Amino acid sequence: MSVQIIADSACDLPDSLIHDYGIDRVSLTVHLDDKDYLDAKTIDSKEVYDAMRAGKAPKTSQVSPQAFKELFESYAKAGQPCVYLAFSSELSGTYQTAVMMKQEVEEEYPDLNLHIVDTHCASLGYGLVVLRAAQLAQENASLEDIMEMAAYHKDHMEHIFTVDDLEYLKRGGRVSKAAAFVGTMLKIKPLLHVEDGKLIPLEKIRGTKKVLSRMVEVMEERADDVSHQTIAISHGDDLERAEQLAALIQEAFQPKDILINPVGSSIGAHSGPGTIALFFLNAPYK
Template sequence: MRIAVVTDSTAYLTDEQCEKYSIYRLPLSIAMGNETIEETKMDSTSFFEKVKTMDGLPTSSQPAIGQASLLFNELSKKYDAVISIHLSSELSGTFNTIASLSKIYEGLAIYPYDSGISCSAQGYFVLEAARMARENASVEEIFQKFEKMQQTLRAYFVVDDLNHLVRGGRLSNGSAIIGSLLKIKPILHFEDKKITVFEKIRTKKKALKRIEQLLSEDVEKGYPIVATIIHANVEQEAIEWMKTLKKHHPAIRYELSYFGPVIGTHLGEGALGLTWMEDQTKI
């Protein structure tokens, strides 16, 4: 069976990765004033600079169902099935749209997957699916691998301003109020596909140290790890953090990524995150 791998733009894979592994992308969009832009057509630096000039925050929107249908029409000419991997269904309606389309679409078997997360963590599933599809794995085998990957997947991040998450409806109001009053830098994570507070920390420096500690706990379990530092327009800060992590855990395979416009809308500039899991390339 010839299987195509589709994802959305919030996996923030590079053009080179998509070309190398034949990965297809459905772009989410950003509305900035009267202008709506596909996030693949705007770099993060330009996005955050433009946000500073706006009175309100941008809003994000999922790919149109017609856009998805056009892509699947093209894929049906070359493939028998599609595995479509998307950001958490609690952050966007993208997964549900593709799931609905899969029930009525004819001529191509569509298998949607809710990663329950986003950004590079979502990208781990996409890259592994593409690798396995090349090796002629079945849809069932790929989904079984996803289940195994979820067991070691971790993702933690720190934001400079909780109000972005609250105004976008991605975090409870109570958490933001506490954060504002106490000037804390809570560590956030995904729980049941939702962004929630993992721990409340007083400073960003201490929050990053705590995330390092969580990484160390998994390193001690003995399996190979890939870890990705993700930043919202603070690349130098992310590079410095990576240098620190490499000193403590040189055996880990490190990658650097970013929070693009759609996720950056909810997290705000200055956010830093770290995601990791068992390194599938070393199993």
């Protein structure tokens, strides 16, 4: 029996890939206008960005314990081996909830064959880890090989991104270390990355055009074996700039493939419109 890959909606993979690779996706919750929505199911990220531009402040919450319990029970009853690759535990309580519900389900189904991995990744950086695991699962790779590959990819996944307004991240408590980046000068763009699952500032850059060029320079400094990689770019309702970055990367590196998709509702509610994020491996592709 092949291994079932489970992810949550913070992976930001397009629905087409979720479907093609048979990934089981559970949703974080988005709270907007006194209503609750399921990320990637009952709300579109464009709705969230438009609401933020209108001055609203959507909030999010982790995947519900009940959703995990029902999902894990269904696979326990089927005797299905599973790997749940989770959104970074430094950015959400979803991983911890999954671990708790696994333990609860195991009390009734001690043979549950479920492995939970904290990817320490977010958005399409997380999505690329999920995608590689799902590709292996579709090739009927062993559970051990999938776990080994997922560990390799999560440990070597770079996240380089910029936001239009750090206030969104500050509001959600996501960038406590980035407070020093908030200045009064116009057109200062923060460049951030993810370190041990946390959002950490790298530098500040003057000018929108310069920040894209600098992202490519950072990729050159950190990336390895790009010609064999699928790299990813996610954006906060700013496809034009995402495509500009993709064109710069294509010219510089000729990667195997470039995946572009919006930052989903659960992460976008914290990063805000105008976010541009770049994801790649800093080690040879496997």
